[in-house]
Amino acid sequence: MKILVCIKQVPQKDAPLKLNETGTWIREDVSYEINEPDAYALEEALRQKEKHGGEVVAITSGPARSQQVLREALAKGADRAIHLEDNAFVGFDAYNTARAFAAAIKDEQFDLIFTGLQSDDYGYAQTGVILAELLGHPHATIIMQIEKSDSGIRVKRELEAGYFQFVDMPLPAVLTIQSGISKLRYATLIGIKQAKNKPLRKVALAEVQSALSDNLQKIERLYVPQKTKKTEIIDGSPNEIAKKLVERLRNEVRVL
Amino acid sequence: MKILVVVEQREGKLNRVSWETIAAGQALAADTGGTLEAAVVGAGVSGYAAEIAAKKLAKVYAIESAGLEPYTPDAFVHALKGFIATNQPALVMMPHTYQVRDFVPKLATAAGSTCISDCIGYKKDGDKLLFTRQMFQGKLAADVSFTGAGPWFVTFQNGAFRGDKAEAGAAAAPVEVVNVEIPAGVVRNQPHEVFKEAKQAVDLTQAEIIVAVGRGIKEEKNIAIAKALAEALGGDLAASRPICDNGWLPMDRQIGSSGQTVAPKLYLALGISGAIQHIVGMKGARTIIAVNKDAEAPIFEIADYAVVGNLFDIVPPLIEEVKKAKAANS
Numbered sequence: 387m388k389i390l391v392c393i394k395q396v397p398q399k400d401a402p403l404k405l406n407e408t409g410t411w412i413r414e415d416v417s418y419e420i421n422e423p424d425a426y427a428l429e430e431a432l433r434q435k436e437k438h439g440g441e442v443v444a445i446t447s448g449p450a451r452s453q454q455v456l457r458e459a460l461a462k463g464a465d466r467a468i469h470l471e472d473n474a475f476v477g478f479d480a481y482n483t484a485r486a487f488a489a490a491i492k493d494e495q496f497d498l499i500f501t502g503l504q505s506d507d508y509g510y511a512q513t514g515v516i517l518a519e520l521l522g523h524p525h526a527t528i529i530m531q532i533e534k535s536d537s538g539i540r541v542k543r544e545l546e547a548g549y550f551q552f553v554d555m556p557l558p559a560v561l562t563i564q565s566g567i568s569k570l571r572y573a574t575l576i577g578i579k580q581a582k583n584k585p586l587r588k589v590a591l592a593e594v595q596s597a598l599s600d601n602l603q604k605i606e607r608l609y610v611p612q613k614t615k616k617t618e619i620i621d622g623s624p625n626e627i628a629k630k631l632v633e634r635l636r637n638e639v640r641v642l
Numbered sequence: 643m644k645i646l647v648v649v650e651q652r653e654g655k656l657n658r659v660s661w662e663t664i665a666a667g668q669a670l671a672a673d674t675g676g677t678l679e680a681a682v683v684g685a686g687v688s689g690y691a692a693e694i695a696a697k698k699l700a701k702v703y704a705i706e707s708a709g710l711e712p713y714t715p716d717a718f719v720h721a722l723k724g725f726i727a728t729n730q731p732a733l734v735m736m737p738h739t740y741q742v743r744d745f746v747p748k749l750a751t752a753a754g755s756t757c758i759s760d761c762i763g764y765k766k767d768g769d770k771l772l773f774t775r776q777m778f779q780g781k782l783a784a785d786v787s788f789t790g791a792g793p794w795f796v797t798f799q800n801g802a803f804r805g806d807k808a809e810a811g812a813a814a815a816p817v818e819v820v821n822v823e824i825p826a827g828v829v830r831n832q833p834h835e836v837f838k839e840a841k842q843a844v845d846l847t848q849a850e851i852i853v854a855v856g857r858g859i860k861e862e863k864n865i866a867i868a869k870a871l872a873e874a875l876g877g878d879l880a881a882s883r884p885i886c887d888n889g890w891l892p893m894d895r896q897i898g899s900s901g902q903t904v905a906p907k908l909y910l911a912l913g914i915s916g917a918i919q920h921i922v923g924m925k926g927a928r929t930i931i932a933v934n935k936d937a938e939a940p941i942f943e944i945a946d947y948a949v950v951g952n953l954f955d956i957v958p959p960l961i962e963e964v965k966k967a968k969a970a971n972s
């Protein structure tokens with residue numbers, strides 16, 4: 387199976403975020419990491435390849451810094467990578483990102499395309515499904531299991547409140563992968579070494595420009611949300627905090 | 643402006659979140675001087691249409707086809723794309739459910755447009771409509787506008803509007819049945835029955851006191867201190883999803899949209915950031931205490947008591963104080 391995995395680089399979970407001067411995005415000087423559901427998408431692609439053979443290709447869009455997530459994918463076992471490299475990709479809406487990916491892979495045939503089910507930064511939860519529509523492929527979302535079948539694949543969709551559903555699908559198909567589908571592997575030292583010699587194709591914005599449109603939605607303002615609930619801050623030394631909490635638990639919450 | 647709300651029915655029931663979307667649509671229609679219509683999609687859905695028609699709506703459509711049951715994204719997009727092309731709403735609103743997330747990006751793309759997903763509200767800025775959504779897992783918020791021509795699609799987060807505020811109409815709204823055909827070959831996925839994993843061993847829905855751990859606990863062995871706190875309080879231990887994904891606690895202790903929904907007297911969240919998928923499972927708690935080292939963590943938005951600090955410093959003395967208090971009681 388030939389599998390494409392779409393990976394995004396996002397600010398690290400614990401990174402303190404600061405707004406830029408125009409208040410439309412964050413300042414870029416934070417640490418970044420691989421978007422968590424995308425890490426699971428990559429893991430699942432590598433496992434499918436180990437079972438059925440084939441090739442795993444990782445793709446991302448973003449400035450030079452985002453090459454790091456491709457290096458990580460290659461070190462973990464992806465065979466090659468595609469980097470749509472430009473600062474402009476950071477501000478793309480999901481529609482344009484999907485269009486850019488579709489244009490970058492137009493000469494290739496993948497059996498499966500994986501994305502994480504949503505990103506930790508925008509959280510659109512749309513890029514994978516839009517890509518499926520642009521390519522004319524069937525799709526399924528929030529996937530927790532993938533088995534090869536005679537006619538294609540059988541996937542397990544996660545539904546709300548602990549429900550699931552199996553779905554049979556033909557190939558090629560696009561799947562958005564849920565965190566926790568399997569256990570993530572670490573890159574080995576050998577893997578990291580080998581990654582240096584694996585092919586990484588760079589695609590400039592100009593090469594996909596003709597496939598793009600204007601963004602169809604625009605962030606007018608980014609801001610720290612206003613608190614609506616009255617919260618009492620409990621502070622002091624750890625011992626004082628413990629005493630204050632127990633006082634509240636006894637007299638206000640009445641559980642002690 | 644013509645506004646269309648597409649409500650959700652599943653397994654023989656109208657999803658209650660649909661009332662929230664109707665309430666949102668009524669508010670938007672009032673603010674923009676628009677008209678509001680609603681649609682329900684599926685096989686044999688006229689009963690749902692009648693139920694919705696009791697609300698203040700200009701019209702309700704039952705979009706019918708045997709090919710719409712069971713749900714598939716292909717059939718839903720086929721039916722709705724055709725309906726929207728004829729009906730020509732300027733704005734299409736839906737709840738941000740797992741089912742809607744599954745088809746709405748495809749529908750918007752097929753309609754040559756876009757969806758602002760998972761919104762928590764809207765604003766009017768002059769003539770411009772802005773939709774507010776969470777960014778960075780709730781750490782920031784953004785006001786987002788549409789820049790292209792319609793039809794515009796918006797989905798609203800569960801809990802963004804109050805379903806009980808959906809206004810009833812003076813008289814039942816007219817219902818029109820729209821029969822659609824789903825030609826062979828359109829539907830490519832074959833869904834099987836919906837099921838629940840083997841019965842859960844732990845039922846937290848009745849728990850009065852819950853101590854929940856998140857990724858801030860850092861390592862599996864540290865779960866022991868949360869467990870000790872839960873035991874001291876006489877409560878149950880629960881977790882955010884990543885803890886269960888890692889196998890540090892079993893899945894049936896997961897709280898949130900894909901886990902259990904709880905409403906204890908006390909929910910003590912240790913090292914949980916407060917992503918919406920977690921919050922939906924515990925916001926009904928009577929009292930929420932959050933311990934988090936990040937003062938900006940979204941969990942503090944809904945906490946009654948906030949402790950900004952390192953849980954490893956705070957939990958051990960808290961266990962001691964709780965034990966002392968209990969001993970004094972007895």
Ligand SMILES: Cc1cc2nc3c(=O)[nH]c(=O)nc-3n(C[C@H](O)[C@H](O)[C@H](O)COP(=O)(O)OP(=O)(O)OC[C@H]3O[C@@H](n4cnc5c(N)ncnc54)[C@H](O)[C@@H]3O)c2cc1C
Nearest residue numbers: 856857858882883898899900901913914915919920935953
């Ligand atoms: C479709 C879907 C379904 C989902 N279903 C669920 C669900 O049912 N339940 C669920 O929980 N999630 C669910 N999620 C995942 C959810 O989006 C979040 O990723 C998850 O809830 C985050 O868990 P967390 O808060 O433990 O981790 P993080 O977001 O990583 O937060 C860890 C927190 O710990 C704090 N911290 C770190 N160290 C310390 C310390 N020493 N002391 C104090 N605080 C510390 C940090 O400041 C941070 O706020 C779902 C996501 C999707 C997309």
